[in-house]
Amino acid sequence: MVNREVLERTLINTLEEERGQLEEQLKDLGSSDISQGDFDPNFADSSQVTAERGELDALRASLQERLKDVVHALDKVSRGTYGLCETCAAAIAIERLEAMPTARLCMTCTTSKSVHR
Numbered sequence: 150m151v152n153r154e155v156l157e158r159t160l161i162n163t164l165e166e167e168r169g170q171l172e173e174q175l176k177d178l179g180s181s182d183i184s185q186g187d188f189d190p191n192f193a194d195s196s197q198v199t200a201e202r203g204e205l206d207a208l209r210a211s212l213q214e215r216l217k218d219v220v221h222a223l224d225k226v227s228r229g230t231y232g233l234c235e236t237c238a239a240a241i242a243i244e245r246l247e248a249m250p251t252a253r254l255c256m257t258c259t260t261s262k263s264v265h266r
């Protein structure tokens with residue numbers, strides 16, 4: 150049988166690393182308001198630029214979403230509730246956590262509430 154504590158520790162380390170990477174990536178993408186940024190108005194009518202900015206917005210949004218999940222999981226670590234379901238407080242299966250370290254609900258609650266995205 151695997152040692153859950155050791156595995157959780159590993160997952161938490163991974164989450165901490167991921168948080169750092171996400172923060173770096175978001176920083177590289179520029180400051181909070183991408184719609185202004187250092188966008189060159191001379192290219193404002195270029196559909197290519199518009200498309201690229203759209204992709205950048207989408208990328209940033211997904212990074213921020215991911216970062217929010219990671220931060221939430223680390224917050225649970227600091228409260229000592231990491232790995233516990235937020236609905237029924239049961240321990241989330243370690244296999245599930247390994248697959249998705251930011252999991253908030255156990256498999257049962259995820260299935261019954263259909264919150265799984």
Ligand SMILES: [Zn+2]
Pocket residue numbers: 234235236237238239254255256257258259
């Ligand atoms: Zn549950």
